[in-house]
Structure formats: structure tokens, C-alpha cells
Amino acid sequence: xxxxxxxxxxxxxxxxxxxxxxxxxxxxxxxxxxxxxxxxxxxxxxxxxxxxxxxxxxxxxxxxxxxxxxxxxxxxxxxxxxxxxxxxxxxxxxxxxxxxxxxxxxxxxxxxxxxxxxxxxxxxxxxxxxxxxxxxxxxxxxxxxxxxxxxxxxxxxxxxxxxxxxxxxxxxxxxxxxxxxxxxxxxxxxxxxxxxxxxxxxxxxxxxxxxxxxxxxxxxxxxxxxxxxxxxxxxxxxxxxxxxxxxxxxxxxxxxxxxxxxxxxxxxxx
Ligand code: UDP
Ligand code: MN
Numbered sequence: 001x002x003x004x005x006x007x008x009x010x011x012x013x014x015x016x017x018x019x020x021x022x023x024x025x026x027x028x029x030x031x032x033x034x035x036x037x038x039x040x041x042x043x044x045x046x047x048x049x050x051x052x053x054x055x056x057x058x059x060x061x062x063x064x065x066x067x068x069x070x071x072x073x074x075x076x077x078x079x080x081x082x083x084x085x086x087x088x089x090x091x092x093x094x095x096x097x098x099x100x101x102x103x104x105x106x107x108x109x110x111x112x113x114x115x116x117x118x119x120x121x122x123x124x125x126x127x128x129x130x131x132x133x134x135x136x137x138x139x140x141x142x143x144x145x146x147x148x149x150x151x152x153x154x155x156x157x158x159x160x161x162x163x164x165x166x167x168x169x170x171x172x173x174x175x176x177x178x179x180x181x182x183x184x185x186x187x188x189x190x191x192x193x194x195x196x197x198x199x200x201x202x203x204x205x206x207x208x209x210x211x212x213x214x215x216x217x218x219x220x221x222x223x224x225x226x227x228x229x230x231x232x233x234x235x236x237x238x239x240x241x242x243x244x245x246x247x248x249x250x251x252x253x254x255x256x257x258x259x260x261x262x263x264x265x266x267x268x269x270x
Pocket of ligand 1 (some may be wrong): 009010011014081092093094095096098115116118119154225226227228270
């Protein structure tokens with residue numbers, strides 16, 4: 001099987017996220033493998049539902065980065081040196097863990113992979129992404145036009161290759177390197193000529209209230225819950241995001257999943 005969707009799970013919270021994602025991928029009717037890269041510390045009870053949904057579990061360790069690198073990217077330090085001013089990261093989010101995404105370049109059984117964050121849902125079939133080139137990603141749009149300069153690393157197309165992986169590690173852990181938005185900042189630097197995907201392949205939840213005119217349920221293929229997670233209890237933006245949170249829970253439980261084309265767009269959509 002030359003194609004796979006890949007996600008990453010380093011703790012039980014993201015395993016919960018992956019459960020909704022894997023179910024959504026299955027429902028999209030994909031013919032590709034679904035791989036969950038997980039670290040050794042994730043409880044087997046948290047992983048079992050993913051296997052039951054048909055995912056292939058692949059254990060992968062965090063990257064062998066230096067102690068100094070790990071120190072610079074440690075949660076409290078990163079939050080102090082590069083504060084998040086637009087939204088909140090949940091307490092179970094460890095920035096250093098993000099870099100383990102790069103392990104997917106070692107999955108060389110696959111000719112192409114589409115990486116998707118564990119906090120996303122695939123709402124319609126996106127298998128055509130496997131014929132897109134490395135490196136393809138959607139822009140990090142959730143506030144303004146200026147967002148189009150940057151990519152969001154929650155969804156991307158890649159070609160596994162050991163040489164690429166080795167080159168990445170060499171560039172990643174250079175003396176004093178500080179990647180303020182972790183893998184996202186790194187991938188943009190490693191692939192300066194990245195190919196842009198339409199925003200609908202990685203629709204960020206804040207678009208719902210910041211740029212409602214961009215929303216169209218008939219076009220959204222991947223919905224990505226960046227910042228606060230839909231399974232967090234009563235987070236500060238929960239009321240504003242209620243319809244999106246309800247949708248996530250439907251996929252998580254596998255009950256009451258609506259026809260996406262018939263959902264109501266936010267007030268202000270055109
Ligand atoms: N992740 C993880 N454990 C962590 C942090 C991140 O497994 O402690 C994985 C998970 O797949 C997650 C992705 O890395 O979806 C990126 O983190 P997140 O989605 O929280 O970042 P955001 O989309 O809010 O920028
Ligand atoms: Mn995410």
C-alpha cells in the first residue's frame with residue numbers, strides 16, 4: 001500500500017482526538033492506510049480504540065535532539081520566549097512533542113503520506129492529495145490576509161525518505177536554533193518553496209468567528225481545531241465554537257454525524 005494518512009499521538013488526550021479523526025477518515029471512504037505514530041508512554045487502553053477503528057499503530061520515539069535544544073523548546077520557556085497572544089494551548093500540549101511529526105519521513109514503505117494533526121476531522125474524501133507534490137500545505141489563515149504568508153503544519157503532503165529525515169535533523173538541532181512555533185516554523189524554513197493548498201484542506205476553527213465570510217460547509221474538507229480543543233471542558237471560546245464542538249463530538253462518539261453539505265454556515269458567510 002503506497003499511501004497513508006499519518007497522525008501523531010504522545011498522550012491520552014491526543015489519542016482521544018485521533019479517535020474522531022480516524023473515524024472521520026474511515027467515513028470518507030479512503031483506500032489508504034491510516035497510521036497512528038505514538039510514543040511508548042501512551043497507555044494501551046488509549047490506543048486500543050484506534051486499532052479497533054482500523055488504524056495501524058506504529059511506535060516512534062521523540063527525536064534524539066540535544067539537551068540544549070530540549071531546554072529551549074520546553075513548554076514554560078517557549079511560552080515565555082514566544083507568547084501565544086491569539087489563543088490558548090491546552091495544558092496537555094507539550095511543544096517538544098510536536099517535532100516527532102518528522103518521524104513520518106522514516107515511513108519509507110509509503111510513496112506519499114498526508115499528515116493530519118490529531119485535533120482535526122476529515123469531512124469528505126481527500127485521497128487526491130496523494131498525487132500532490134512534497135511539500136504541500138495550506139496557509140495558516142485564521143485572522144487576516146497577512147496569514148497567507150505562513151503555512152499551517154496541521155495538514156501536509158510529504159514523501160518519506162531517510163535522506164530527507166537525516167537532512168531535517170541536521171538543520172533542526174543546530175546550536176541556538178529556536179523554532180518558535182516548533183515543527184511549523186521548521187517545516188516552512190526547510191521547504192521555503194512549499195506548495196499552497198486551498199484553505200479548505202485545513203480550515204482552522206477560528207475562521208468561524210474571525211472570518212465567517214470565508215466559511216462554506218460545501219467546500220470544507222478538513223476542519224482543524226487549532227488552539228483550544230473540542231474535548232476540553234468549557235474552554236474560553238467554547239460558546240463561540242459550539243456548532244463545531246458538537247460536530248467533533250458526533251465524530252468522536254460515532255453518533256448523530258450530520259450531512260456536512262446541509263450544515264448552516266456562520267452568520268456573515270457569503
Ligand atoms: N501532539 C501530541 N502531543 C503533544 C503535542 C502535540 O501528540 O503534547 C501532536 C498531535 O497530533 C497534535 C499535533 O501534534 O494535534 C500538533 O499540536 P496541536 O494540534 O495541539 O497544535 P495546534 O494545532 O493547536 O497548533
Ligand atoms: Mn492541531
